[in-house]
Amino acid sequence: MSSKNELLKIENLAVSFGDKNIVSGVSFSLDKGQTLAIVGESGAGKSLVALSILQLLPYPHAHHPAGEIYIDGLQLVGKEAAVLETIRGNKVGMIFQEPMTSLNPLHTVQKQIAETLLIHKGLTGKASHARIIELLDLVGIEAPETRLASYPHELSGGQRQRVMIAMALANEPELLIADEPTTALDVTIQRQILDLLKSLQKRLNMAVLIITHDLHVVKHIADSVLVMHDGKSIEYSSKNALFSNPKHEYTKLLLNAEPAGEMTELTAPQLILSAANINVSYPLKKNFWGKTTRSLQAVKNVSLQIHQSETVAIVGESGSGKSTLAQAILQLNKSTGDVVYLGEKINAIKHNELQKLRKKLQIVFQDPFASLSPRMSVRDIIAEGLQVHQPKKPLSSQEIDAQVEQVLQRVGLEKDSGLRYPHEFSGGQRQRISIARALILKPQLIVLDEPTSALDRSIQKQILALLISLQKELGLSYLFISHDLSVVRTISHRVLVMYNGEIVEQGTTKKIFAQPRHEYTKILLLSSVL
Structure with missing residues (x-):
């Protein structure tokens, strides 16, 4: 695939940490103005290849037993810092995966971009200020002058990603490396960011190397694709060839991992929970006496019903009120309105009585790594609920072990997994542990708050299949929160469908997807088809 316009060339690249080889035999090239996507699941070695280009790995513990990396004919592997500094930021810019951890929380937007301009261009004062405004405008930040004094936490996810892109473009690089630039973003923001990258590429004749596990992104933006698995390059072709005629079995597996199918409608189901006129407000400002003078209404007069063996999905962008509503239904935040579970108004009962109901109303969180204690074994994590909700006759240690082993096997894990700790498992396995923790109490309703958003597509498909099979087997009901x-x-x-704290549209899944009525629903559906 090489040509006279070749900007980046990697030949037989290997990456090792100490004696352990992680990446081997990776070769590809990228022409000026073209886009190459590196795809594969977490742990495939995608980001290690990208970081190797700028020699950003933790050398000398990390090293390259083999391989060469060329930018415009200049070989970079092992080059001294002075040479690399002329490449980093100038010739090659990089957007990292999580802008919240990549941006300095103590510095304003202006200071962070200004630092880049000072180091690489020597710009200060009015020239720097003008260039910062120009860059923020270029990446689509509205009223950029008003954002100069903002800190990262004061920006939305999409705005933070745009600031990262502005910093990467500050020195007009010929190659932009984008490491999972849309993973944490809502579908509408994803589309905006990808469209922005495409327009900037065309305007600046820039090459783009994008790292992703999302084949929607690949289809939308790439010219060619490199598929990686277990640190190796297993397929390398044009985008059209890859999608129409994949060669490798793993590539076919990735392409087939897209969630598919629809649930059939339930006939005469039993109502188990209803919520009426739920409102949640957060104080933004209080006066001297502590009285709230300004508040944010996060959820506004929302009502819903959930039936036995039914999955009700709440969709909408970040900040629309989805998780806040779910927490209100579970009585985990301060709210008004009525929540009735099996005929009992749970918002009116005493704390002790509510505590008894908790075992029937469980929740699985978005990030299993953050929600599982790293200091507890999997056995203790899952058994904790049993110990909190002990029956009148407490269970023996042997009885608890038996139930833990049973629920581990039910979610597709080995029964001896209980002896290990969360960090010893993959993301998909950790999410299975989180589901097991909820299941062991034999709940009727489980709130699933973005349970698959942090997972690769193939793992997502496995978790969804597990949830569907458990629902059929146990008659579970789900309140499923997602933007996917x-x-x-x-x-x-x-x-x-939630927007700005309100339900703007609701209906059967088939009807919502086939005949959306609200403009916001139509935008969501259009954005999801990249």
């Missing part, structure tokens, strides 16, 4: 409409379509019976 392909996932929602696969698992839900009904869909509620």
